[in-house]
Amino acid sequence: MLGEQEAQADRDSLRRELGLDKPLPEQYVKYLGQLTRFEFGRSLVTREPVGAEIRNHFPATLQLSIVALIFALLWGMPLGVMAAVRPRSGWGWSAEIMGLLGMSVPAVFLGPVLVYVFAIQMDLLPVSERDGFLSVILPGLSLALPLGAVITRMTRASVREVLNEDYIRTARSKGLGERGIYFKHALRNALIPIVTIVSLQLGALLTGTVITETIFDWPGIGTLLFSAIQRRDYPVVQACILMVACIYVLVNVLGDVMYGVVNPRVRMDSR
Amino acid sequence: MKKISFGLVIVIGMALIALTAPWIAPADPHGMSLADRLQGPGLQHWFGLDENGSDVLSKVIFGARVSLGVSFSVVGISVIIGLLIGSWAGYAGGWTDHVIMRFVDMFYAFPGFLIALAFVAMLGPSLGNLIFALSFTSWTGFARLVRGEVLHLKEREHVQAARAVGAGAWRITALHIWPNLLGLLIVQATFAMAATIIAESGLSFLGLGVPPSLPTWGSLLSSGRRVLSEAPHVSFAPGFAIMLLVLGFNLLGDGLRDVLDPRRGLISS
Numbered sequence: 242m243l244g245e246q247e248a249q250a251d252r253d254s255l256r257r258e259l260g261l262d263k264p265l266p267e268q269y270v271k272y273l274g275q276l277t278r279f280e281f282g283r284s285l286v287t288r289e290p291v292g293a294e295i296r297n298h299f300p301a302t303l304q305l306s307i308v309a310l311i312f313a314l315l316w317g318m319p320l321g322v323m324a325a326v327r328p329r330s331g332w333g334w335s336a337e338i339m340g341l342l343g344m345s346v347p348a349v350f351l352g353p354v355l356v357y358v359f360a361i362q363m364d365l366l367p368v369s370e371r372d373g374f375l376s377v378i379l380p381g382l383s384l385a386l387p388l389g390a391v392i393t394r395m396t397r398a399s400v401r402e403v404l405n406e407d408y409i410r411t412a413r414s415k416g417l418g419e420r421g422i423y424f425k426h427a428l429r430n431a432l433i434p435i436v437t438i439v440s441l442q443l444g445a446l447l448t449g450t451v452i453t454e455t456i457f458d459w460p461g462i463g464t465l466l467f468s469a470i471q472r473r474d475y476p477v478v479q480a481c482i483l484m485v486a487c488i489y490v491l492v493n494v495l496g497d498v499m500y501g502v503v504n505p506r507v508r509m510d511s512r
Numbered sequence: 513m514k515k516i517s518f519g520l521v522i523v524i525g526m527a528l529i530a531l532t533a534p535w536i537a538p539a540d541p542h543g544m545s546l547a548d549r550l551q552g553p554g555l556q557h558w559f560g561l562d563e564n565g566s567d568v569l570s571k572v573i574f575g576a577r578v579s580l581g582v583s584f585s586v587v588g589i590s591v592i593i594g595l596l597i598g599s600w601a602g603y604a605g606g607w608t609d610h611v612i613m614r615f616v617d618m619f620y621a622f623p624g625f626l627i628a629l630a631f632v633a634m635l636g637p638s639l640g641n642l643i644f645a646l647s648f649t650s651w652t653g654f655a656r657l658v659r660g661e662v663l664h665l666k667e668r669e670h671v672q673a674a675r676a677v678g679a680g681a682w683r684i685t686a687l688h689i690w691p692n693l694l695g696l697l698i699v700q701a702t703f704a705m706a707a708t709i710i711a712e713s714g715l716s717f718l719g720l721g722v723p724p725s726l727p728t729w730g731s732l733l734s735s736g737r738r739v740l741s742e743a744p745h746v747s748f749a750p751g752f753a754i755m756l757l758v759l760g761f762n763l764l765g766d767g768l769r770d771v772l773d774p775r776r777g778l779i780s781s
Contacts, residue, residue: 341759341762341763341766342759344706344758344762345706345755345758345759345762346755346758347709347710347713347714347751347754347755347758348710348714349713349714349717349730349733349734349751349754350733350747350750350751350752350754350755353733353736353737353740353744353747353748353751354747354748354751356740357740357741357744357747361740361741361744444623445623451625451626451629451714451718452714452717452718455717455718456737466626467629467718470629470630470633471633478630482622482626482630485622485623485626486621486622489621489622489623490621
Protein backbone atom coordinates (compact mmCIF):
# COMPACT_ATOMS: atom_id res chain seq x y z
CA MET A 242 0.00 0.00 0.00
CA LEU A 243 3.00 2.24 0.52
CA GLY A 244 5.93 2.58 -1.86
CA GLU A 245 9.53 1.64 -1.10
CA GLN A 246 10.43 5.26 -0.41
CA GLU A 247 7.98 6.00 2.40
CA ALA A 248 9.27 7.36 5.68
CA GLN A 249 9.55 4.98 8.63
CA ALA A 250 6.95 7.01 10.56
CA ASP A 251 4.37 6.46 7.81
CA ARG A 252 5.11 2.74 7.77
CA ASP A 253 4.68 2.52 11.53
CA SER A 254 1.38 4.36 11.49
CA LEU A 255 0.04 2.12 8.70
CA ARG A 256 1.12 -0.97 10.62
CA ARG A 257 -0.73 0.34 13.68
CA GLU A 258 -3.81 1.17 11.62
CA LEU A 259 -3.93 -2.35 10.14
CA GLY A 260 -3.22 -3.93 13.52
CA LEU A 261 -0.02 -5.55 12.26
CA ASP A 262 1.90 -4.48 15.39
CA LYS A 263 -0.24 -6.78 17.57
CA PRO A 264 0.83 -10.38 18.27
CA LEU A 265 -0.30 -12.92 15.65
CA PRO A 266 -2.77 -14.87 17.86
CA GLU A 267 -4.48 -11.60 18.77
CA GLN A 268 -4.70 -10.63 15.09
CA TYR A 269 -6.19 -14.03 14.27
CA VAL A 270 -8.84 -13.91 17.02
CA LYS A 271 -9.77 -10.40 15.89
CA TYR A 272 -10.05 -11.66 12.30
CA LEU A 273 -12.35 -14.52 13.34
CA GLY A 274 -14.46 -12.09 15.34
CA GLN A 275 -14.86 -9.88 12.29
CA LEU A 276 -15.87 -12.86 10.18
CA THR A 277 -18.83 -13.59 12.47
CA ARG A 278 -20.03 -10.08 11.69
CA PHE A 279 -19.32 -10.52 7.95
CA GLU A 280 -16.60 -7.88 8.10
CA PHE A 281 -13.86 -8.84 5.68
CA GLY A 282 -11.92 -5.60 5.79
CA ARG A 283 -11.40 -3.30 2.83
CA SER A 284 -10.17 -4.02 -0.65
CA LEU A 285 -6.53 -2.95 -1.04
CA VAL A 286 -7.28 -1.57 -4.49
CA THR A 287 -10.67 0.11 -4.44
CA ARG A 288 -10.71 0.79 -0.67
CA GLU A 289 -14.34 -0.42 -0.69
CA PRO A 290 -15.48 -2.77 2.08
CA VAL A 291 -15.05 -6.32 0.77
CA GLY A 292 -18.55 -7.30 1.88
CA ALA A 293 -19.99 -4.62 -0.38
CA GLU A 294 -17.86 -5.80 -3.32
CA ILE A 295 -19.21 -9.31 -2.92
CA ARG A 296 -22.77 -8.09 -2.54
CA ASN A 297 -22.35 -6.12 -5.77
CA HIS A 298 -21.06 -9.10 -7.72
CA PHE A 299 -23.04 -12.02 -6.36
CA PRO A 300 -26.45 -11.20 -7.93
CA ALA A 301 -24.89 -11.37 -11.41
CA THR A 302 -23.45 -14.81 -10.72
CA LEU A 303 -26.73 -15.98 -9.18
CA GLN A 304 -28.73 -14.77 -12.18
CA LEU A 305 -26.35 -16.41 -14.65
CA SER A 306 -26.32 -19.70 -12.71
CA ILE A 307 -30.10 -19.92 -12.53
CA VAL A 308 -30.55 -19.12 -16.21
CA ALA A 309 -27.87 -21.67 -17.17
CA LEU A 310 -29.44 -24.33 -14.96
CA ILE A 311 -32.90 -23.74 -16.45
CA PHE A 312 -31.56 -23.91 -20.02
CA ALA A 313 -29.63 -27.08 -19.19
CA LEU A 314 -32.58 -28.83 -17.54
CA LEU A 315 -34.87 -27.78 -20.40
CA TRP A 316 -32.83 -29.57 -23.02
CA GLY A 317 -31.04 -32.19 -20.97
CA MET A 318 -33.87 -33.92 -19.11
CA PRO A 319 -36.36 -34.48 -21.96
CA LEU A 320 -33.56 -35.61 -24.28
CA GLY A 321 -32.27 -38.00 -21.62
CA VAL A 322 -35.70 -39.50 -20.98
CA MET A 323 -36.48 -39.92 -24.67
CA ALA A 324 -33.06 -41.45 -25.33
CA ALA A 325 -33.62 -44.01 -22.58
CA VAL A 326 -37.07 -44.89 -23.90
CA ARG A 327 -36.11 -45.11 -27.57
CA PRO A 328 -32.36 -45.79 -27.67
CA ARG A 329 -32.34 -46.86 -31.33
CA SER A 330 -34.19 -43.81 -32.65
CA GLY A 331 -33.07 -40.30 -33.52
CA TRP A 332 -33.44 -39.43 -29.83
CA GLY A 333 -30.83 -42.00 -28.85
CA TRP A 334 -28.35 -40.75 -31.41
CA SER A 335 -28.87 -37.08 -30.62
CA ALA A 336 -28.37 -37.80 -26.93
CA GLU A 337 -25.20 -39.71 -27.72
CA ILE A 338 -23.80 -36.96 -29.94
CA MET A 339 -24.93 -34.00 -27.81
CA GLY A 340 -23.68 -35.73 -24.66
CA LEU A 341 -20.20 -36.31 -26.04
CA LEU A 342 -20.03 -32.93 -27.75
CA GLY A 343 -21.22 -31.01 -24.71
CA MET A 344 -18.64 -32.75 -22.56
CA SER A 345 -15.89 -32.01 -25.03
CA VAL A 346 -16.42 -28.38 -25.99
CA PRO A 347 -14.37 -26.19 -23.66
CA ALA A 348 -15.82 -22.90 -22.42
CA VAL A 349 -12.88 -21.04 -23.95
CA PHE A 350 -14.11 -22.17 -27.38
CA LEU A 351 -17.89 -22.28 -26.92
CA GLY A 352 -17.98 -18.67 -25.71
CA PRO A 353 -16.27 -17.20 -28.79
CA VAL A 354 -18.31 -19.43 -31.13
CA LEU A 355 -21.60 -18.22 -29.62
CA VAL A 356 -20.44 -14.61 -29.76
CA TYR A 357 -19.34 -15.01 -33.37
CA VAL A 358 -22.55 -16.69 -34.56
CA PHE A 359 -25.24 -14.87 -32.59
CA ALA A 360 -23.71 -11.46 -31.94
CA ILE A 361 -21.32 -10.78 -34.82
CA GLN A 362 -22.81 -12.71 -37.77
CA MET A 363 -26.52 -12.61 -36.95
CA ASP A 364 -26.43 -9.52 -34.74
CA LEU A 365 -29.25 -10.96 -32.61
CA LEU A 366 -27.94 -10.74 -29.09
CA PRO A 367 -25.66 -8.39 -27.15
CA VAL A 368 -22.08 -9.61 -26.68
CA SER A 369 -21.02 -8.52 -23.28
CA GLU A 370 -21.77 -6.76 -20.04
CA ARG A 371 -24.84 -7.25 -17.95
CA ASP A 372 -27.58 -5.17 -19.47
CA GLY A 373 -31.14 -6.43 -19.54
CA PHE A 374 -32.37 -9.99 -19.94
CA LEU A 375 -31.06 -10.48 -23.48
CA SER A 376 -27.47 -10.14 -22.28
CA VAL A 377 -27.75 -13.21 -20.05
CA ILE A 378 -28.74 -15.52 -22.92
CA LEU A 379 -25.33 -16.06 -24.52
CA PRO A 380 -23.33 -16.66 -21.34
CA GLY A 381 -26.24 -18.76 -20.08
CA LEU A 382 -26.22 -20.91 -23.22
CA SER A 383 -22.46 -21.22 -23.04
CA LEU A 384 -22.73 -22.73 -19.54
CA ALA A 385 -25.88 -24.71 -20.32
CA LEU A 386 -24.45 -26.81 -23.14
CA PRO A 387 -21.86 -28.71 -21.07
CA LEU A 388 -24.18 -28.85 -18.06
CA GLY A 389 -27.07 -30.15 -20.16
CA ALA A 390 -24.77 -32.81 -21.61
CA VAL A 391 -24.03 -34.16 -18.16
CA ILE A 392 -27.74 -34.06 -17.28
CA THR A 393 -28.67 -35.86 -20.52
CA ARG A 394 -26.22 -38.69 -19.90
CA MET A 395 -27.20 -39.03 -16.27
CA THR A 396 -30.95 -38.93 -17.00
CA ARG A 397 -30.63 -41.46 -19.79
CA ALA A 398 -28.63 -43.89 -17.67
CA SER A 399 -30.84 -43.64 -14.64
CA VAL A 400 -34.19 -43.77 -16.50
CA ARG A 401 -32.93 -46.76 -18.49
CA GLU A 402 -32.23 -48.59 -15.28
CA VAL A 403 -35.61 -47.74 -13.76
CA LEU A 404 -37.53 -48.85 -16.87
CA ASN A 405 -36.87 -52.51 -16.03
CA GLU A 406 -38.49 -52.24 -12.61
CA ASP A 407 -41.69 -54.05 -11.73
CA TYR A 408 -43.71 -50.91 -10.98
CA ILE A 409 -43.21 -49.71 -14.54
CA ARG A 410 -44.73 -52.96 -15.77
CA THR A 411 -47.55 -52.49 -13.25
CA ALA A 412 -48.18 -48.96 -14.48
CA ARG A 413 -48.24 -50.20 -18.06
CA SER A 414 -50.53 -53.12 -17.29
CA LYS A 415 -53.05 -50.91 -15.55
CA GLY A 416 -53.33 -49.02 -18.83
CA LEU A 417 -51.41 -45.83 -18.13
CA GLY A 418 -50.37 -43.84 -21.21
CA GLU A 419 -46.73 -43.96 -22.31
CA ARG A 420 -46.16 -40.28 -21.42
CA GLY A 421 -47.48 -40.85 -17.92
CA ILE A 422 -45.24 -43.85 -17.45
CA TYR A 423 -42.04 -42.20 -18.62
CA PHE A 424 -42.31 -38.71 -17.26
CA LYS A 425 -44.19 -39.52 -14.03
CA HIS A 426 -43.20 -42.96 -12.84
CA ALA A 427 -39.81 -43.45 -14.47
CA LEU A 428 -38.39 -39.94 -14.24
CA ARG A 429 -39.50 -39.44 -10.65
CA ASN A 430 -37.69 -42.57 -9.54
CA ALA A 431 -34.68 -41.80 -11.66
CA LEU A 432 -34.24 -38.35 -10.16
CA ILE A 433 -31.84 -39.18 -7.32
CA PRO A 434 -28.61 -39.39 -9.30
CA ILE A 435 -29.77 -36.43 -11.36
CA VAL A 436 -30.27 -34.32 -8.23
CA THR A 437 -26.77 -35.24 -7.07
CA ILE A 438 -25.20 -34.14 -10.32
CA VAL A 439 -27.27 -30.98 -10.55
CA SER A 440 -26.45 -29.88 -7.01
CA LEU A 441 -22.73 -30.51 -7.53
CA GLN A 442 -22.82 -28.56 -10.78
CA LEU A 443 -24.85 -25.76 -9.25
CA GLY A 444 -22.16 -25.43 -6.61
CA ALA A 445 -19.61 -25.01 -9.37
CA LEU A 446 -21.79 -22.46 -11.17
CA LEU A 447 -22.46 -20.36 -8.08
CA THR A 448 -18.81 -20.14 -7.17
CA GLY A 449 -18.30 -18.18 -10.33
CA THR A 450 -17.30 -19.57 -13.66
CA VAL A 451 -14.20 -17.49 -14.20
CA ILE A 452 -13.80 -18.24 -17.89
CA THR A 453 -17.35 -17.70 -19.06
CA GLU A 454 -17.67 -14.58 -16.94
CA THR A 455 -14.41 -13.26 -18.40
CA ILE A 456 -15.39 -13.95 -22.01
CA PHE A 457 -18.73 -12.17 -21.63
CA ASP A 458 -17.47 -9.41 -19.26
CA TRP A 459 -20.04 -10.65 -16.76
CA PRO A 460 -19.58 -8.78 -13.46
CA GLY A 461 -19.88 -11.84 -11.19
CA ILE A 462 -17.90 -13.52 -8.42
CA GLY A 463 -15.65 -15.26 -10.94
CA THR A 464 -14.40 -12.03 -12.47
CA LEU A 465 -14.13 -10.43 -9.03
CA LEU A 466 -11.95 -13.27 -7.76
CA PHE A 467 -9.86 -13.35 -10.92
CA SER A 468 -9.13 -9.62 -10.89
CA ALA A 469 -8.44 -9.74 -7.15
CA ILE A 470 -5.92 -12.54 -7.64
CA GLN A 471 -4.23 -10.59 -10.42
CA ARG A 472 -4.06 -7.41 -8.34
CA ARG A 473 -2.94 -9.30 -5.21
CA ASP A 474 -5.97 -7.88 -3.40
CA TYR A 475 -5.72 -10.34 -0.50
CA PRO A 476 -8.79 -9.35 1.58
CA VAL A 477 -10.99 -9.83 -1.49
CA VAL A 478 -9.34 -13.15 -2.41
CA GLN A 479 -9.73 -14.37 1.18
CA ALA A 480 -13.38 -13.43 1.38
CA CYS A 481 -14.17 -14.88 -2.05
CA ILE A 482 -12.52 -18.24 -1.26
CA LEU A 483 -14.31 -18.38 2.08
CA MET A 484 -17.63 -17.69 0.41
CA VAL A 485 -16.96 -20.21 -2.34
CA ALA A 486 -16.34 -22.93 0.24
CA CYS A 487 -19.49 -22.00 2.18
CA ILE A 488 -21.67 -22.03 -0.94
CA TYR A 489 -20.23 -25.37 -1.97
CA VAL A 490 -21.11 -26.96 1.36
CA LEU A 491 -24.52 -25.27 1.47
CA VAL A 492 -25.52 -26.41 -2.01
CA ASN A 493 -24.45 -29.97 -1.21
CA VAL A 494 -26.58 -29.96 1.95
CA LEU A 495 -29.44 -28.63 -0.14
CA GLY A 496 -28.91 -31.53 -2.54
CA ASP A 497 -29.20 -33.99 0.36
CA VAL A 498 -32.45 -32.36 1.47
CA MET A 499 -33.77 -32.58 -2.09
CA TYR A 500 -33.26 -36.36 -1.99
CA GLY A 501 -36.02 -36.59 0.59
CA VAL A 502 -38.28 -34.38 -1.49
CA VAL A 503 -37.93 -36.37 -4.72
CA ASN A 504 -37.77 -39.76 -3.07
CA PRO A 505 -39.74 -40.41 0.11
CA ARG A 506 -37.90 -43.71 0.59
CA VAL A 507 -34.74 -41.99 1.81
CA ARG A 508 -36.52 -39.66 4.24
CA MET A 509 -35.32 -40.19 7.75
CA ASP A 510 -37.73 -41.99 10.03
CA SER A 511 -38.87 -40.00 13.02
CA ARG A 512 -37.39 -41.89 15.93
CA MET B 513 -15.67 -50.84 -30.09
CA LYS B 514 -16.39 -48.13 -32.61
CA LYS B 515 -15.93 -45.51 -29.90
CA ILE B 516 -12.56 -46.95 -28.90
CA SER B 517 -11.29 -46.93 -32.50
CA PHE B 518 -12.40 -43.36 -33.13
CA GLY B 519 -10.96 -42.23 -29.82
CA LEU B 520 -7.68 -44.02 -30.41
CA VAL B 521 -7.26 -42.55 -33.89
CA ILE B 522 -7.77 -39.01 -32.56
CA VAL B 523 -5.55 -39.43 -29.49
CA ILE B 524 -2.73 -41.22 -31.31
CA GLY B 525 -2.92 -38.78 -34.20
CA MET B 526 -2.64 -35.81 -31.85
CA ALA B 527 0.20 -37.47 -29.94
CA LEU B 528 2.10 -38.00 -33.20
CA ILE B 529 1.54 -34.37 -34.16
CA ALA B 530 2.83 -33.27 -30.76
CA LEU B 531 5.90 -35.50 -30.95
CA THR B 532 6.87 -34.47 -34.47
CA ALA B 533 5.89 -30.80 -34.13
CA PRO B 534 9.28 -29.29 -35.05
CA TRP B 535 9.40 -31.30 -38.30
CA ILE B 536 5.81 -31.07 -39.51
CA ALA B 537 5.01 -27.46 -38.59
CA PRO B 538 5.02 -25.51 -41.88
CA ALA B 539 6.43 -22.35 -40.30
CA ASP B 540 8.12 -21.05 -37.16
CA PRO B 541 5.33 -20.50 -34.59
CA HIS B 542 7.14 -17.38 -33.41
CA GLY B 543 7.79 -16.03 -36.89
CA MET B 544 6.07 -12.73 -37.55
CA SER B 545 5.10 -10.91 -40.66
CA LEU B 546 3.18 -7.87 -39.51
CA ALA B 547 2.32 -6.84 -43.05
CA ASP B 548 0.10 -9.92 -43.49
CA ARG B 549 -1.36 -9.97 -39.97
CA LEU B 550 -4.84 -11.52 -39.57
CA GLN B 551 -4.68 -12.92 -43.11
CA GLY B 552 -7.44 -15.51 -43.58
CA PRO B 553 -6.89 -19.20 -44.26
CA GLY B 554 -5.33 -19.90 -47.65
CA LEU B 555 -3.04 -22.25 -49.52
CA GLN B 556 0.14 -20.91 -48.00
CA HIS B 557 -1.16 -20.61 -44.45
CA TRP B 558 -3.87 -23.23 -44.04
CA PHE B 559 -5.30 -21.73 -40.86
CA GLY B 560 -4.31 -18.14 -41.64
CA LEU B 561 -2.21 -15.74 -39.58
CA ASP B 562 -2.81 -14.25 -36.13
CA GLU B 563 -2.55 -10.65 -34.93
CA ASN B 564 1.28 -10.75 -35.01
CA GLY B 565 1.36 -12.41 -38.41
CA SER B 566 2.38 -15.80 -36.98
CA ASP B 567 1.22 -18.96 -38.71
CA VAL B 568 -1.83 -20.27 -36.77
CA LEU B 569 -1.42 -23.87 -37.96
CA SER B 570 2.13 -24.01 -36.61
CA LYS B 571 1.01 -22.56 -33.30
CA VAL B 572 -1.78 -25.13 -33.07
CA ILE B 573 0.70 -27.93 -33.84
CA PHE B 574 3.12 -26.76 -31.15
CA GLY B 575 0.22 -26.16 -28.77
CA ALA B 576 -0.54 -29.88 -28.85
CA ARG B 577 2.77 -30.48 -27.06
CA VAL B 578 1.87 -28.30 -24.08
CA SER B 579 -1.69 -29.65 -23.80
CA LEU B 580 -0.72 -33.31 -24.02
CA GLY B 581 2.50 -32.95 -22.02
CA VAL B 582 0.89 -31.08 -19.15
CA SER B 583 -2.19 -33.31 -18.99
CA PHE B 584 -0.15 -36.49 -19.16
CA SER B 585 2.10 -35.33 -16.30
CA VAL B 586 -0.84 -34.18 -14.19
CA VAL B 587 -2.79 -37.41 -14.67
CA GLY B 588 0.34 -39.51 -14.09
CA ILE B 589 1.10 -37.75 -10.81
CA SER B 590 -2.55 -37.95 -9.75
CA VAL B 591 -2.80 -41.68 -10.47
CA ILE B 592 0.34 -42.43 -8.45
CA ILE B 593 -0.63 -40.29 -5.45
CA GLY B 594 -4.25 -41.44 -5.59
CA LEU B 595 -3.25 -45.08 -5.86
CA LEU B 596 -0.88 -44.91 -2.89
CA ILE B 597 -3.12 -42.89 -0.58
CA GLY B 598 -6.31 -44.68 -1.61
CA SER B 599 -4.73 -48.11 -1.09
CA TRP B 600 -3.35 -47.11 2.27
CA ALA B 601 -6.73 -45.86 3.49
CA GLY B 602 -8.69 -48.76 2.04
CA TYR B 603 -6.36 -51.52 3.18
CA ALA B 604 -5.73 -50.16 6.68
CA GLY B 605 -9.41 -49.38 7.29
CA GLY B 606 -10.66 -48.17 10.67
CA TRP B 607 -9.25 -44.96 12.08
CA THR B 608 -6.46 -44.64 9.51
CA ASP B 609 -9.05 -44.77 6.76
CA HIS B 610 -11.23 -42.27 8.55
CA VAL B 611 -8.45 -39.72 9.08
CA ILE B 612 -7.07 -40.05 5.54
CA MET B 613 -10.47 -39.76 3.90
CA ARG B 614 -11.41 -36.62 5.87
CA PHE B 615 -8.11 -35.17 4.67
CA VAL B 616 -9.04 -36.11 1.10
CA ASP B 617 -12.50 -34.58 1.57
CA MET B 618 -10.82 -31.34 2.53
CA PHE B 619 -9.21 -31.14 -0.89
CA TYR B 620 -12.43 -32.29 -2.51
CA ALA B 621 -14.50 -29.50 -0.94
CA PHE B 622 -12.92 -26.80 -3.10
CA PRO B 623 -13.48 -26.29 -6.78
CA GLY B 624 -10.23 -27.54 -8.29
CA PHE B 625 -10.06 -24.99 -11.07
CA LEU B 626 -10.15 -22.04 -8.65
CA ILE B 627 -7.40 -23.57 -6.49
CA ALA B 628 -5.23 -24.17 -9.55
CA LEU B 629 -5.90 -20.61 -10.68
CA ALA B 630 -4.87 -19.20 -7.30
CA PHE B 631 -1.72 -21.34 -7.20
CA VAL B 632 -0.48 -20.35 -10.64
CA ALA B 633 -1.25 -16.70 -9.90
CA MET B 634 0.76 -16.93 -6.69
CA LEU B 635 3.70 -18.99 -8.00
CA GLY B 636 3.94 -17.41 -11.43
CA PRO B 637 3.48 -19.04 -14.82
CA SER B 638 5.78 -21.98 -15.55
CA LEU B 639 5.35 -25.55 -16.73
CA GLY B 640 6.23 -26.99 -13.32
CA ASN B 641 3.88 -24.68 -11.42
CA LEU B 642 1.05 -25.41 -13.82
CA ILE B 643 1.47 -29.17 -13.40
CA PHE B 644 1.70 -28.81 -9.62
CA ALA B 645 -1.40 -26.60 -9.46
CA LEU B 646 -3.53 -28.93 -11.57
CA SER B 647 -2.34 -32.06 -9.74
CA PHE B 648 -3.03 -30.48 -6.38
CA THR B 649 -6.72 -31.37 -6.38
CA SER B 650 -7.06 -33.90 -9.19
CA TRP B 651 -5.48 -36.80 -7.25
CA THR B 652 -8.42 -36.87 -4.81
CA GLY B 653 -10.76 -38.43 -7.37
CA PHE B 654 -8.35 -41.32 -7.86
CA ALA B 655 -7.82 -41.71 -4.10
CA ARG B 656 -11.57 -42.05 -3.49
CA LEU B 657 -12.02 -44.50 -6.34
CA VAL B 658 -9.07 -46.68 -5.28
CA ARG B 659 -10.04 -46.65 -1.62
CA GLY B 660 -13.58 -47.83 -2.42
CA GLU B 661 -12.34 -50.66 -4.61
CA VAL B 662 -9.63 -51.74 -2.16
CA LEU B 663 -12.16 -51.88 0.69
CA HIS B 664 -14.16 -54.28 -1.41
CA LEU B 665 -11.27 -56.26 -2.96
CA LYS B 666 -9.45 -56.97 0.29
CA GLU B 667 -12.31 -59.23 1.37
CA ARG B 668 -11.90 -61.39 -1.74
CA GLU B 669 -10.73 -64.98 -1.28
CA HIS B 670 -7.45 -64.67 -3.15
CA VAL B 671 -6.45 -61.76 -0.91
CA GLN B 672 -7.48 -63.67 2.21
CA ALA B 673 -5.43 -66.62 0.95
CA ALA B 674 -2.36 -64.43 0.45
CA ARG B 675 -2.79 -63.07 3.95
CA ALA B 676 -3.15 -66.57 5.34
CA VAL B 677 0.22 -67.62 3.93
CA GLY B 678 1.76 -64.59 5.61
CA ALA B 679 2.21 -62.01 2.84
CA GLY B 680 2.77 -58.43 4.05
CA ALA B 681 0.30 -55.60 3.50
CA TRP B 682 2.22 -53.87 0.69
CA ARG B 683 3.00 -57.14 -1.05
CA ILE B 684 -0.67 -58.11 -1.03
CA THR B 685 -1.69 -54.66 -2.23
CA ALA B 686 0.81 -54.55 -5.06
CA LEU B 687 0.48 -58.13 -6.27
CA HIS B 688 -3.09 -59.10 -5.49
CA ILE B 689 -5.12 -55.90 -5.39
CA TRP B 690 -3.57 -53.45 -7.86
CA PRO B 691 -3.86 -55.73 -10.91
CA ASN B 692 -7.62 -55.79 -10.32
CA LEU B 693 -7.74 -51.99 -10.35
CA LEU B 694 -6.05 -51.59 -13.71
CA GLY B 695 -9.17 -51.38 -15.87
CA LEU B 696 -10.92 -48.95 -13.59
CA LEU B 697 -7.84 -46.71 -13.34
CA ILE B 698 -7.33 -46.62 -17.11
CA VAL B 699 -10.94 -45.54 -17.66
CA GLN B 700 -10.73 -42.90 -14.95
CA ALA B 701 -7.35 -41.65 -16.22
CA THR B 702 -8.74 -41.27 -19.74
CA PHE B 703 -11.58 -39.07 -18.51
CA ALA B 704 -9.12 -37.18 -16.30
CA MET B 705 -7.00 -36.44 -19.40
CA ALA B 706 -10.05 -34.85 -21.03
CA ALA B 707 -10.84 -32.76 -17.95
CA THR B 708 -7.22 -31.66 -17.51
CA ILE B 709 -6.89 -30.56 -21.12
CA ILE B 710 -9.97 -28.36 -20.64
CA ALA B 711 -8.61 -26.95 -17.37
CA GLU B 712 -5.17 -26.29 -18.89
CA SER B 713 -6.68 -24.47 -21.85
CA GLY B 714 -8.76 -22.39 -19.43
CA LEU B 715 -5.74 -21.37 -17.37
CA SER B 716 -3.72 -20.53 -20.49
CA PHE B 717 -6.69 -18.54 -21.77
CA LEU B 718 -6.57 -16.43 -18.59
CA GLY B 719 -2.82 -15.97 -19.04
CA LEU B 720 -2.09 -18.18 -16.03
CA GLY B 721 -0.65 -21.22 -17.77
CA VAL B 722 2.83 -21.53 -19.12
CA PRO B 723 5.11 -18.57 -19.90
CA PRO B 724 3.86 -16.52 -22.87
CA SER B 725 6.82 -17.65 -25.00
CA LEU B 726 5.30 -21.16 -25.35
CA PRO B 727 2.46 -21.34 -27.87
CA THR B 728 -0.66 -22.89 -26.31
CA TRP B 729 -4.21 -23.37 -27.53
CA GLY B 730 -5.56 -21.37 -24.62
CA SER B 731 -3.37 -18.32 -25.21
CA LEU B 732 -4.10 -18.45 -28.94
CA LEU B 733 -7.83 -18.40 -28.15
CA SER B 734 -7.29 -15.51 -25.81
CA SER B 735 -5.54 -13.44 -28.49
CA GLY B 736 -8.19 -14.55 -30.99
CA ARG B 737 -10.93 -13.16 -28.77
CA ARG B 738 -9.68 -9.61 -29.36
CA VAL B 739 -9.97 -9.98 -33.15
CA LEU B 740 -13.01 -12.25 -33.26
CA SER B 741 -15.05 -10.14 -35.63
CA GLU B 742 -12.37 -9.62 -38.29
CA ALA B 743 -10.40 -12.87 -37.92
CA PRO B 744 -12.48 -15.71 -36.43
CA HIS B 745 -10.00 -18.29 -37.77
CA VAL B 746 -7.53 -17.37 -35.00
CA SER B 747 -10.09 -18.61 -32.44
CA PHE B 748 -11.61 -21.45 -34.38
CA ALA B 749 -8.44 -23.38 -35.22
CA PRO B 750 -7.19 -23.88 -31.64
CA GLY B 751 -10.77 -24.26 -30.41
CA PHE B 752 -11.38 -27.15 -32.76
CA ALA B 753 -8.06 -28.68 -31.74
CA ILE B 754 -9.03 -28.69 -28.06
CA MET B 755 -12.50 -30.01 -28.83
CA LEU B 756 -11.15 -32.80 -31.01
CA LEU B 757 -8.56 -33.95 -28.50
CA VAL B 758 -11.00 -33.84 -25.58
CA LEU B 759 -13.59 -35.65 -27.68
CA GLY B 760 -10.97 -38.30 -28.48
CA PHE B 761 -10.30 -38.95 -24.80
CA ASN B 762 -14.00 -38.95 -23.93
CA LEU B 763 -14.77 -41.42 -26.71
CA LEU B 764 -11.90 -43.62 -25.59
CA GLY B 765 -13.05 -43.46 -21.97
CA ASP B 766 -16.68 -44.25 -22.87
CA GLY B 767 -15.66 -47.17 -25.06
CA LEU B 768 -13.13 -48.59 -22.60
CA ARG B 769 -15.65 -48.39 -19.79
CA ASP B 770 -18.19 -50.35 -21.78
CA VAL B 771 -15.59 -53.04 -22.44
CA LEU B 772 -13.64 -53.18 -19.17
CA ASP B 773 -16.48 -52.62 -16.78
CA PRO B 774 -19.75 -53.76 -18.32
CA ARG B 775 -21.58 -53.48 -15.02
CA ARG B 776 -20.87 -49.75 -14.74
CA GLY B 777 -21.17 -49.24 -18.45
CA LEU B 778 -24.82 -50.21 -18.34
CA ILE B 779 -25.56 -47.80 -15.55
CA SER B 780 -23.70 -44.69 -16.54
CA SER B 781 -22.79 -44.79 -20.22
